Amino acid sequence: MLETFSLLGHGFAVAFSLQNLGAALFGGILGLIVGAMPGIGSLAGCALLLPLTFHFDPTTAIIMLGAIYYANMFGGAFSAILINIPGDAPAIMTALDGFSMTKKGQPGKALFISNYSSFIGGFIGMVILVFLGPALASFGLNFGPSEMTVLMLVAMTSISWLVGENPIAGIIATCLGMMISTLGIDIVSGQIRYNFGSIWLLGGINFVPLVIGFIGMTQLFDLVIQDRKKEKISYVDVKIKFRDTLLTKDEYKRATRPSITAGLIGTFIGFLPGAGATAASFLCYAVEKKISDGKTLVPLGQGAIEGLAASESANNAAAAGAFGPLLALGIPGSGTTAVLLGGLMMWGLNPGPMLFTTNPDFAWGLIASLFISNILSLAISLGCIPWLQKIVRVPIGVMIPSILVICFIGSYSTSNSMFGVVIMIIGGFLGYIFNKCSLPVSPLLLAFVLSSTLETNLRRAFLTSNGDLTVFLARPITDVFLVIFLIMILVPMGRAIYSKIKKN
Amino acid sequence: MKKNIILTVLVFLLAATAVFAQGGKEADDGQFHINGNVDFYVSSSSGGGSDIITRTITDIAARHEFVDAPFIVYNQPDGNGQISRRTVSTARNADSTLLCFSSGDLTAMIQNGGLTLDDFRPLVILAADKHLLFVNANGGKYHSFQEVLDAVANGAKINVGGTMSDERVVYNMLVEELDASGSFTYITYGSGSETIAALLGNHIDIAVTKPATANQYVLSGDIVPILALSTTRFSTPFDTAPTLSELGYDDVEYPMWRGILGAKNMSDEAVAFWADVFKQVSETEDWQKNYLERNLLVSQYMGPEEASAVMYEAQAAAQAQN
Amino acid sequence: MLRKLNWRCIIFIATAILGVIWVVLGFGTYGFWSAEEGPGAGFFPAIIGCVLVFFSVIECIRSFGRYEVKFDKDALFVVGSVAFILILNFIVGLLLALLAYYIVWLKCVEKYPWKKVILITLFYGAIMYGIFSLWLQVPFPTGLLGLI
Numbered sequence: 001m002l003e004t005f006s007l008l009g010h011g012f013a014v015a016f017s018l019q020n021l022g023a024a025l026f027g028g029i030l031g032l033i034v035g036a037m038p039g040i041g042s043l044a045g046c047a048l049l050l051p052l053t054f055h056f057d058p059t060t061a062i063i064m065l066g067a068i069y070y071a072n073m074f075g076g077a078f079s080a081i082l083i084n085i086p087g088d089a090p091a092i093m094t095a096l097d098g099f100s101m102t103k104k105g106q107p108g109k110a111l112f113i114s115n116y117s118s119f120i121g122g123f124i125g126m127v128i129l130v131f132l133g134p135a136l137a138s139f140g141l142n143f144g145p146s147e148m149t150v151l152m153l154v155a156m157t158s159i160s161w162l163v164g165e166n167p168i169a170g171i172i173a174t175c176l177g178m179m180i181s182t183l184g185i186d187i188v189s190g191q192i193r194y195n196f197g198s199i200w201l202l203g204g205i206n207f208v209p210l211v212i213g214f215i216g217m218t219q220l221f222d223l224v225i226q227d228r229k230k231e232k233i234s235y236v237d238v239k240i241k242f243r244d245t246l247l248t249k250d251e252y253k254r255a256t257r258p259s260i261t262a263g264l265i266g267t268f269i270g271f272l273p274g275a276g277a278t279a280a281s282f283l284c285y286a287v288e289k290k291i292s293d294g295k296t297l298v299p300l301g302q303g304a305i306e307g308l309a310a311s312e313s314a315n316n317a318a319a320a321g322a323f324g325p326l327l328a329l330g331i332p333g334s335g336t337t338a339v340l341l342g343g344l345m346m347w348g349l350n351p352g353p354m355l356f357t358t359n360p361d362f363a364w365g366l367i368a369s370l371f372i373s374n375i376l377s378l379a380i381s382l383g384c385i386p387w388l389q390k391i392v393r394v395p396i397g398v399m400i401p402s403i404l405v406i407c408f409i410g411s412y413s414t415s416n417s418m419f420g421v422v423i424m425i426i427g428g429f430l431g432y433i434f435n436k437c438s439l440p441v442s443p444l445l446l447a448f449v450l451s452s453t454l455e456t457n458l459r460r461a462f463l464t465s466n467g468d469l470t471v472f473l474a475r476p477i478t479d480v481f482l483v484i485f486l487i488m489i490l491v492p493m494g495r496a497i498y499s500k501i502k503k504n
Numbered sequence: 505m506k507k508n509i510i511l512t513v514l515v516f517l518l519a520a521t522a523v524f525a526q527g528g529k530e531a532d533d534g535q536f537h538i539n540g541n542v543d544f545y546v547s548s549s550s551g552g553g554s555d556i557i558t559r560t561i562t563d564i565a566a567r568h569e570f571v572d573a574p575f576i577v578y579n580q581p582d583g584n585g586q587i588s589r590r591t592v593s594t595a596r597n598a599d600s601t602l603l604c605f606s607s608g609d610l611t612a613m614i615q616n617g618g619l620t621l622d623d624f625r626p627l628v629i630l631a632a633d634k635h636l637l638f639v640n641a642n643g644g645k646y647h648s649f650q651e652v653l654d655a656v657a658n659g660a661k662i663n664v665g666g667t668m669s670d671e672r673v674v675y676n677m678l679v680e681e682l683d684a685s686g687s688f689t690y691i692t693y694g695s696g697s698e699t700i701a702a703l704l705g706n707h708i709d710i711a712v713t714k715p716a717t718a719n720q721y722v723l724s725g726d727i728v729p730i731l732a733l734s735t736t737r738f739s740t741p742f743d744t745a746p747t748l749s750e751l752g753y754d755d756v757e758y759p760m761w762r763g764i765l766g767a768k769n770m771s772d773e774a775v776a777f778w779a780d781v782f783k784q785v786s787e788t789e790d791w792q793k794n795y796l797e798r799n800l801l802v803s804q805y806m807g808p809e810e811a812s813a814v815m816y817e818a819q820a821a822a823q824a825q826n
Numbered sequence: 827m828l829r830k831l832n833w834r835c836i837i838f839i840a841t842a843i844l845g846v847i848w849v850v851l852g853f854g855t856y857g858f859w860s861a862e863e864g865p866g867a868g869f870f871p872a873i874i875g876c877v878l879v880f881f882s883v884i885e886c887i888r889s890f891g892r893y894e895v896k897f898d899k900d901a902l903f904v905v906g907s908v909a910f911i912l913i914l915n916f917i918v919g920l921l922l923a924l925l926a927y928y929i930v931w932l933k934c935v936e937k938y939p940w941k942k943v944i945l946i947t948l949f950y951g952a953i954m955y956g957i958f959s960l961w962l963q964v965p966f967p968t969g970l971l972g973l974i
Contacts, residue, residue, distance in 0.1 A: 033957075034962070037957070037958075037962075047549075047550035047555070141701060141704050141705035142705055143705070144702070144705055144706075144707035145707060168881050168884060168885045168888075169885060171877065171881050172838070172841055172878060172881050172882055172885060175841075175845070175874050175875075175877050175878035175881070176841060176844075176878065178870075178871075178874045179844065179845075179848055179871060179874055179875065179878065182848075182870065182871040182874075184584065185584050185615075185616075186856075186867040187668065187692060187694070188691075188692055188867070189692075189857075189866065189867045190615060190668050190672065190692065191856060191857075191866075191867040192615070192616065192617075193851070193855075193856045193867050193868070193871070194848070194851065194871070199583045199586045199587065199590065199616065199618060200582060200583045200587065201583070202583040202584040202586050202616050203581060203582055203583045203584035203585070203586075204584075206582075217904075220904055221898075221901050221904050224900055224901070224903045224904050225898045225900045225901060228900040228903065229900070325701070329701070329704070330697065330700075330720055330721075331697045331698070331700065331701045332697060338552075338695070338697075339550075341697075342556055351720075397931075397932065397935075397936035397938065398932070398936075398946055400931065401907075401927060401928050401931040401932065402950065404904075404907055404908075404911075404927070405924045405927070405928070405950070405954070408911060408920065408924060409920075409924070409954065409958055409964075412920060412964070412966070413958065413962070413964045415549070415579075415580060415581055415582045416578055416579055416580050416964065416965055417580055417582050417587060418915075418967060419582045419583075419587070420582075421912075425908055425912075428904075428908075429905075432901065432904075433833070433837065434837075436833065436895050436896075436897060437833055437834040437837050437893070437895055438834075438893075439834075439837065451870075455870040458865070458870070459864065459865050459869070459870070460691050462863075462864030462865050463663070463689050463691050463863060463864055464663050464689070464691060464707060464708065465864075466661055466689070466862075466864065467861075467863070467864035467865075576963075576965055577963075578965050686862070689863065
């Protein structure tokens with residue numbers, strides 16, 4: 001324990017030089033900007049900014065890299081909250097409550113809570129990383145195909161909260177999302193499927209254009225229609241005082257507890273290879289729904305502080321947790337950490353089982369820099385709130401072309417091709433028709449994100465066991481998650497039946 | 505209102521043309537010249553292996569001024585990479601359109617169908633590598649390839665993990681050589697490090713991967729190489745793994761290489777020019793230090809003819825399995 | 827009979843057809859289950875397709891004649907905007923098409939004065955070009971004229 005502290009202290013000593021702090025600040029600001037651009041997001045953001053670090057000496061470069069990575073995570077929530085365009089997958093959950101708050105005229109508050117929870121989640125993740133990192137990373141290795149399958153099933157239960165009043169319509173939307181995810185090459189067998197002869201569909205559908213279309217562009221229809229009718233739109237062109245963004249004591253309380261719960265669970269999920277921040281934010285949202293059911297001021301999904309806090313804290317905690325397998329085992333848990341791994345290797349640093357023995361300076365310097373980046377990102381993004389919330393003061397006439405332009409540029413830059421734009425447009429039109437027919441869109445998107453991991457692991461589980469179903473029962477971790485899954489499904493059903501009986 | 509729209513568009517178009525129309529053609533003095541930018545396509549997203557090698561190459565070429573035109577790198581992962589391959593194959597600007605291309609890309613291209621090497625001009629191969637089989641040292645079922653062979657003889661089922669591209673091809677070649685397709689099951693993973701993670705967690709029995717991916721884990725004693733998929737043994741720390749011929753079979757190998765292709769209509773002068781540029785790149789200290797050493801590779805420069813031979817051989821092997 | 831058919835029904839008929847396609851291809855072409863390797867490439871999609879067909883049919887029957895879905899004519903402004911950008915994109919490239927769209931929207935739909943239109947367009951144009959094109963080096967399509 002003492003040794004850990006002294007090593008970490010040494011790491012801080014390295015990080016606290018003027019040059020290193022300056023690099024971290026610079027990286028933080030750039031990371032925040034890029035992370036906030038829809039379509040660029042943390043993966044491409046880190047990849048694009050990586051070359052900037054080459055100008056510095058290795059330690060400074062790695063500290064800057066940490067700051068870029070971390071600030072990216074903070075920035076991802078901005079566009080989701082302000083204009084309902086989630087920049088990446090974990091931000092869908094953020095948009096649900098965050099944008100609802102913006103609609104109620106509280107964009108500043110939503111941003112403040114998102115930053116506050118991100119900070120708490122990240123901090124919890126880093127503390128766990130320091131003390132339990134290597135141990136948890138090794139434990140995460142026990143998550144094989146069958147464990148991941150059941151974990152994904154648990155994450156999928158979060159879809160049921162978004163279904164709305166008509167469960168059948170929700171199931172249909174979920175199935176559609178899963179079907180879209182099967183387009184293109186099957187990753188398990190390498191077989192081409194459902195591409196209908198088109199080479200564009202070989203690689204499947206990219207998530208970011210899809211979400212920009214279904215959520216971002218769909219809302220444009222409503223904006224335009226309201227604008228043409230000269231209706232006043234509640235959340236556009238409003239004046240907000242900075243004082244209104246500060247939280248009351250009660251609101252702090254409402255944000256803190258969910259942030260801590262989600263921080264702990266999120267970190268753990270971040271440690272699992274291949275689970276990532278998306279699954280973390282979905283799961284923690286589902287858990288939060290269970291915990292705070294009936295105790296929130298407004299239901300989750302309609303602008304509840306608890307929901308926003310859980311989602312943001314979870315994805316930042318998972319981002320910190322992902323450093324566990326990266327540093328201790330050299331296994332990147334997500335696309336973004338894979339880019340970081342590439343960056344570390346550029347500096348001759350080979351993350352893996354040998355890292356903490358061969359390069360303690362680097363390893364602890366990086367961990368210390370994460371702590372610093374977390375604080376810096378918080379400071380920078382809090383400082384940005386007064387400017388950011390001016391975005392909602394833009395008049396509707398300018399807002400409409402701007403949102404459409406962001407949709408175009410964002411969906412184009414995910415894969416640098418018009419294919420993304422086409423997907424975005426189709427998604428936008430379909431989303432509008434779905435809305436009109438009261439078919440919910442969020443289950444479709446969530447199912448799309450989770451189902452490819454689910455399918456891949458389900459089939460891997462069958463392959464490794466030669467088609468034997470008992471693979472899901474004979475393993476302790478799988479059993480635990482199966483029980484959780486059943487509780488998640490059966491408890492609400494039981495409650496519904498109970499209340500019906502009581503009524504009769 | 506209609507009039508208004510048309511008018512605005514016209515004004516805008518005129519203004520745009522006036523502001524941005526510039527540049528012209530360089531004089532033709534018999535030597536090879538590049539017109540405009542060099543379009544360098546990468547068929548995977550930023551941050552991946554192909555992206556890193558491309559950015560290293562363009563960085564070195566620009567810094568040493570081997571080429572006096574700016575490189576523009578396009579990451580176009582759509583259609584499983586097939587879109588950028590098609591774009592390069594049919595590029596109008598044939599003399600200055602390049603594609604980063606590896607044996608993994610080749611396998612994907614053949615699997616996807618519609619394009620072959622005949623649609624490109626092979627330029628160079630810059631680095632090459634081969635595969636090994638690994639087992640988990642702690643709690644793995646097998647400790648040497650002889651044990652695996654004995655288990656196969658006793659009717660055991662063995663799970664092998666690897667990626668979908670070149671590793672799958674070399675696995676198929678191995679199974680064919682052993683004549684034991686019923687005994688092995690191949691589990692695909694998204695990347696080399698995912699495969700290693702599965703091996704470390706004992707979710708698979710054997711991993712097929714490259715030395716660079718496995719190096720750390722072999723040094724730390726977590727995993728052990730048991731078979732070299734090559735005609736000769738590897739250097740340390742992989743030298744303990746025998747080749748197939750040492751165990752009484754024919755050697756199989758499917759070298760993994762990284763190279764560059766040009767557009768189908770690239771002129772012979774351009775091919776010679778680019779081959780020379782990349783030769784110069786591969787001879788710089790930067791390249792040796794920042795790329796090869798880091799990825800545990802040895803310099804493997806091959807010019808257009810040699811590279812072409814290697815690529816076509818790989819294509820034949822991949823086509824045979826498809 | 828036909829009058830009772832509403833958009834909601836059409837959507838569910840469409841999803842049911844999609845489901846059938848997924849099931850047919852999943853069972854038939856891509857391989858549902860093999861004795862040696864367990865589930866094939868068609869396993870997961872075929873099951874999802876079955877569920878989709880089942881519920882689509884139920885929901886379609888349920889919503890027959892019960893819903894009235896009306897689309898707003900003003901939604902055509904969005905369709906028009908998208909078409910405008912796409913067409914212009916082929917000629918002058920994406921960035922200039924988006925800028926032109928700003929001008930047309932602000933001038934012709936919102937009826938802003940010219941000075942305001944130019945200022946706003948220049949401002950957003952500079953942000954787009956500066957951040958995405960210059961800094962992040964996103965290679966935007968240049969269109970037939972090949973301008974920027």
